[in-house]
Amino acid sequence: MNDYLYNTIPNLKPFDFDRHHDSHFINQQWVLVNGISKKKAIYTFRKDNILEIERKDASIKTSWDIDIQNIFTIETEDGIITVKAYFKDDDILVLNHQDKQEFAMYINTTNYEDELNSVEDIQSYLKQKYKKKVSNIIYEHEFYYISKSEEFGPNTVEELTEKVKNEEISAYCFVRDVNEGDYSKRLRITDLMKEL
Known part of the structure; x- marks a missing residue:
């Protein structure tokens, strides 16, 4: 190429x-x-x-x-x-x-x-397409989370959302991708929930 x-x-x-x-x-x-x-x-x-x-x-x-x-x-x-x-x-x-x-x-x-x-239609199409793709990836992926200084997981975003709804954990708990070694990205459950 x-x-x-x-x-x-x-x-x-x-x-x-x-x-x-x-x-x-x-x-x-x-x-x-x-x-x-x-x-x-x-x-x-x-x-x-x-x-x-x-x-x-x-x-x-x-x-x-x-x-x-x-x-x-x-x-x-x-x-x-x-x-x-x-x-x-x-x-x-x-x-x-x-x-x-x-x-x-x-x-x-x-x-x-x-x-x-138009160019605007193409931009809208691509934005919609990749937003859906990101949502699907996040939806299927698993994350660890920290609650009360202890690590739990891995859980899918759907499972984490259910735990938040049942008030088992806070939506502000830090999460990390299963492929990451630490929580340095400062990502929270609420951030994941917004992408679904």
């Missing part, structure tokens, strides 16, 4: 045909992030190597192909381009141009109810 791409969007995972092709790529509605403030475009890659591009004023059908090294060739209005695909996560696709220091970023809106028509 080119350094400029990695520096711009860290933690990208290369396209894996077996994992991504059928479940994350084909027949999904990918909104192009680049230039959305000027013109919205939705890309849908079909199984028969047809690429449908929907714009407000036009609908275009073109072609795409993939080789054994997961390098895509896509026919565009400017000719054929060669790109390598990466996923930031299951809903964010990055196509890195192989001949230039350029990339295109797409958001999968197939299962997203609201329209993405």
Whole structure:
């Protein structure tokens, strides 16, 4: 992967045909992030190597192909381009141009109810998506807590919340992640409860 791409969007995972092709790529509605403030475009890659591009004023059908090294060739209005695909996560696709220091970023809106028509919509989408992801991680994770100078746990946030509701412990008890060795982050049960 080119350094400029990695520096711009860290933690990208290369396209894996077996994992991504059928479940994350084909027949999904990918909104192009680049230039959305000027013109919205939705890309849908079909199984028969047809690429449908929907714009407000036009609908275009073109072609795409993939080789054994997961390098895509896509026919565009400017000719054929060669790109390598990466996923930031299951809903964010990055196509890195192989001949230039350029990339295109797409958001999968197939299962997203609201329209993405502007930069503000994208910011809202990402904020909502990652807030939900953080909540899920916190919800499933376990923490130790200190009460009356004694350590207890590990407990999930749900269990800690129940203990607070039953007045068994204070919402202001310090907690630490099971993977941390101390309470130096000064995190309290109430901080975890706010994230759920």
